[in-house]
Amino acid sequence: MIECGYMEQDNKIDFLAIGDIATEPFIRITDAEASCDLQGEHCKICFRFGDKIPYESAEVCRAVGNSPNVAVGASKLGVNSTLISYVGDDLVGKQDIESLMKDGVNIDHMKIVPGMESNYHYVLWYANERTILVRHTEFPYSFGNDVPEAKWVYLSSLASNSTLYHKEIAEYLKKYPEAKLAFQPGTFQIKLGVETLKDIYERTEILFCNFVEAKRILNTEEDDKLKLLEGLRSLGPKIIVITDGLNGAYAYDGNDALFLPVYSESSFESTGAGDAFNSAMISALILGKDLYEALLWGPINSMSVVSQVGAQKGLLTREQIEEYLANAPEGYKVTKFN
Numbered sequence: 211m212i213e214c215g216y217m218e219q220d221n222k223i224d225f226l227a228i229g230d231i232a233t234e235p236f237i238r239i240t241d242a243e244a245s246c247d248l249q250g251e252h253c254k255i256c257f258r259f260g261d262k263i264p265y266e267s268a269e270v271c272r273a274v275g276n277s278p279n280v281a282v283g284a285s286k287l288g289v290n291s292t293l294i295s296y297v298g299d300d301l302v303g304k305q306d307i308e309s310l311m312k313d314g315v316n317i318d319h320m321k322i323v324p325g326m327e328s329n330y331h332y333v334l335w336y337a338n339e340r341t342i343l344v345r346h347t348e349f350p351y352s353f354g355n356d357v358p359e360a361k362w363v364y365l366s367s368l369a370s371n372s373t374l375y376h377k378e379i380a381e382y383l384k385k386y387p388e389a390k391l392a393f394q395p396g397t398f399q400i401k402l403g404v405e406t407l408k409d410i411y412e413r414t415e416i417l418f419c420n421f422v423e424a425k426r427i428l429n430t431e432e433d434d435k436l437k438l439l440e441g442l443r444s445l446g447p448k449i450i451v452i453t454d455g456l457n458g459a460y461a462y463d464g465n466d467a468l469f470l471p472v473y474s475e476s477s478f479e480s481t482g483a484g485d486a487f488n489s490a491m492i493s494a495l496i497l498g499k500d501l502y503e504a505l506l507w508g509p510i511n512s513m514s515v516v517s518q519v520g521a522q523k524g525l526l527t528r529e530q531i532e533e534y535l536a537n538a539p540e541g542y543k544v545t546k547f548n
Contacts, residue, residue, distance in 0.1 A: 393411070
């Protein structure tokens with residue numbers, strides 16, 4: 211296994227993202243149907259079986275994934291950002307690393323694994339939603355002892371062979387008790403369950419998830435947002451943030467339950483909305499903003515990302531977010547609810 215990168219300044223990491231990286235071609239489909247129930251849920255995308263399905267366009271997006279998206283988003287907002295992830299020794303992995311470097315993400319702790327294939331997913335884009343065909347390469351995850359202390363750590367999606375890797379990450383966090391953890395559980399991490407990841411949940415400063423994921427984490431059919439926020443906080447995180455698409459976002463710090471509407475309801479393609487929200491909010495906190503103002507940054511970054519293809523093209527700079535804030539609609543503000 212090969213590590214690659216450049217020398218870090220003073221050996222300190224402001225923001226360390228951990229999670230799988232992939233290349234994703236976005237395939238825009240027009241000849242399909244979306245089938246949903248009466249509540250507009252449990253939707254399925256349908257094609258004619260055994261037929262040739264025409265597509266309109268395809269665009270390849272490199273160095274994507276929950277944690278890479280957040281690392282790139284933080285870098286664009288002026289935060290010193292580092293990513294720990296794995297790629298194979300193939301062209302896909304080489305291009306992913308080049309893309310990270312172009313976006314200013316520190317790649318000192320990226321791992322290149324000889325003989326393995328880099329993650330390559332396929333995104334079926336229909337209307338303004340996407341369905342992703344995924345295959346996670348099971349890399350030989352090992353955190354190691356050479357990762358410097360980070361002020362903030364962001365943990366998200368990893369492959370299904372990463373159970374022990376999570377324990378190593380928990381040990382790293384014990385080694386550096388001042389480091390703050392932001393956790394956005396991916397599909398496998400939710401399947402692992404809260405008991406298996408007990409040390410991670412209890413160590414979390416901010417837990418990010420969407421409305422559906424909140425119910426899955428708690429294994430409940432509860433729809434009441436406040437009860438979901440309270441339930442998630444009982445797992446140990448200090449701050450809970452639940453996003454709910456066009457319905458807005460909710461946060462809870464144990465004292466105040468907060469609500470924030472979307473900045474705009476327009477959407478071209480929804481990939482990366484949550485990652486954009488998370489990267490903006492964490493970056494705002496790192497840059498000295500309080501919880502209220504940090505929340506305001508999130509939907510603005512999301513709005514820009516969903517106006518373009520892929521999870522990174524629409525990511526904003528700090529100056530752009532501040533300009534949107536200065537011209538925000540009258541109703542765009544954080545309010546308390548109960």
